[in-house]
Amino acid sequence: MSFDADVIIVGGGLSGLSAGITAVREGLNVILLERGEYSGAKNLSGGRMYVHSLLKLIPDALDKAPFERPITKETFEFFCENKKLSFSLEEKDKKNSFSVLRSKFDRWLAGEAENLGLLISYSTLVTDAHREGNGITLETNRGALKAPLVIDASGVTSVVFRYLGLRNFSPSKWMLGVKEIVKTDIKMNDNEGEVRTIVGTIKGVKGGGFVYTNKDSLSVGMAVTFDSLPKSEYPAKDLVEGFREKLGIDGEILEYSAHAIPYYGYKNLPSIYTDNLIAVGDSAGFLINDGFTIRGMDLAIASGMIAGLSAKKIKDNGYKTEIYYDMLKESFILKHLELAYNRFELMNKAYTLNSYPEILCNVLSDMFTVSENRNTLIDDAILRLKEKGISLTQAINDMWRMLK
Numbered sequence: 344m345s346f347d348a349d350v351i352i353v354g355g356g357l358s359g360l361s362a363g364i365t366a367v368r369e370g371l372n373v374i375l376l377e378r379g380e381y382s383g384a385k386n387l388s389g390g391r392m393y394v395h396s397l398l399k400l401i402p403d404a405l406d407k408a409p410f411e412r413p414i415t416k417e418t419f420e421f422f423c424e425n426k427k428l429s430f431s432l433e434e435k436d437k438k439n440s441f442s443v444l445r446s447k448f449d450r451w452l453a454g455e456a457e458n459l460g461l462l463i464s465y466s467t468l469v470t471d472a473h474r475e476g477n478g479i480t481l482e483t484n485r486g487a488l489k490a491p492l493v494i495d496a497s498g499v500t501s502v503v504f505r506y507l508g509l510r511n512f513s514p515s516k517w518m519l520g521v522k523e524i525v526k527t528d529i530k531m532n533d534n535e536g537e538v539r540t541i542v543g544t545i546k547g548v549k550g551g552g553f554v555y556t557n558k559d560s561l562s563v564g565m566a567v568t569f570d571s572l573p574k575s576e577y578p579a580k581d582l583v584e585g586f587r588e589k590l591g592i593d594g595e596i597l598e599y600s601a602h603a604i605p606y607y608g609y610k611n612l613p614s615i616y617t618d619n620l621i622a623v624g625d626s627a628g629f630l631i632n633d634g635f636t637i638r639g640m641d642l643a644i645a646s647g648m649i650a651g652l653s654a655k656k657i658k659d660n661g662y663k664t665e666i667y668y669d670m671l672k673e674s675f676i677l678k679h680l681e682l683a684y685n686r687f688e689l690m691n692k693a694y695t696l697n698s699y700p701e702i703l704c705n706v707l708s709d710m711f712t713v714s715e716n717r718n719t720l721i722d723d724a725i726l727r728l729k730e731k732g733i734s735l736t737q738a739i740n741d742m743w744r745m746l747k
């Protein structure tokens with residue numbers, strides 16, 4: 344059977360482009376299929392990229408990538424009824440992460456990939472997939488293509504795995520991400536940027552919100568579990584608007600988007616490889632949301648690079664796709680997902696995001712309230728925990744899991 348390429352990649356987001364760049368550098372004949380008119384046209388991200396993976400892919404990216412701002416200030420905000428607790432950490436000159444706008448960023452990365460010789464077919468929608476001979480045939484709106492190895496980089500919906508009957512739509516394993524880009528006057532120097540992580544603004548939902556500072560706009564959004572949406576004080580379509588209003592952010596809305604975010608957790612990851620097929624980025628469920636950070640982009644780039652490297656080895660070793668999984672195990676990706684699992688489980692408990700911020704707000708409020716009745720801090724904490732039905736042992740256990 345003749346094939347159209349050594350490797351076909353489905354999806355031209357960060358994971359697909361990184362896989363394509365690396366596979367081309369390995370000397371493979373690669374075709375990438377992207378349904379959008381350009382890379383970035385269909386991508387959504389709240390937009391804070393940790394750049395360690397990107398710098399391995401494009402070592403001079405700090406000089407040429409279209410970043411918005413370096414993140415030099417982290418702010419956490421907890422809304423509890425009529426109280427709000429916030430704290431910030433500022434680190435001048437820090438260049439570990441940057442705000443990005445994906446429509447610009449992915450388009451730039453696609454340009455880099457094309458300059459290296461990657462063949463990208465835009466406006467090409469993969470509509471079906473089946474096994475044929477020793478490979479996979481992909482049906483698209485522009486005809487069929489066959490390859491002995493396919494990389495599914497199509498994001499959370501993992502279309503190739505689904506078309507082959509290997510996955511279902513699984514909203515219980517996804518979060519809903521909603522985001523607006525709001526034009527505002529940013530009063531910061533160009534070498535500064537802030538990320539605000541916010542819990543407790545919208546009643547009922549399990550999840551949190553974020554505000555990222557871009558050059559001259561804000562990315563404002565929320566990530567919440569699908570199962571908590573029926574309990575939300577706002578319907579899903581008004582969630583981000585309600586959130587923005589509660590924060591008092593005003594300005595022209597330049598863009599609104601909604602997208603699913605994988606939320607499997609390390610112990611429930613979906614199948615990542617099978618014969619002739621491997622998954623990268625969101626398609627593989629590589630997303631860390633541990634309460635401190637949302638990380639999908641660095642994992643998408645790193646898994647794409649590993650897929651590109653492994654593709655050559657897979658080709659040279661009789662198409663054994665487990666080579667990809669073995670290489671993943673050696674990388675930071677599965678290790679970081681495992682490290683984040685304790686916090687992932689903790690955040691999944693119904694009481695965590697609702698009760699603990701309120702307890703903390705109340706204990707601090709008691710500290711700053713003077714009357715004839717006054718407790719020690721520990722007695723007050725026990726009292727406030729008890730009000731929420733949480734024992735001190737339980738709280739210490741949860742704290743331990745948070746730190747582990």
Ligand SMILES: Cc1cc2nc3c(=O)[nH]c(=O)nc-3n(C[C@H](O)[C@H](O)[C@H](O)COP(=O)(O)OP(=O)(O)OC[C@H]3O[C@@H](n4cnc5c(N)ncnc54)[C@H](O)[C@@H]3O)c2cc1C
Pocket residue numbers: 353354355356357358359376377378379382383385386387388389390391392393467468469470496497498499502520521522564565566602603604623624625626629630637638639640641643
């Ligand atoms: C609201 C929100 C906020 C987020 N915030 C952050 C953050 O601050 N930091 C961070 O690191 N991560 C964040 N993420 C996660 C991050 O955006 C993803 O992890 C990352 O985009 C995954 O990249 P990917 O290339 O695997 O998938 P995607 O970016 O989803 O790319 C998939 C590509 O496949 C294409 N495609 C899909 N189906 C087909 C088809 N049938 N045929 C052809 N092409 C197809 C799509 O058009 C798209 O270009 C956020 C996500 C959301 C939704």
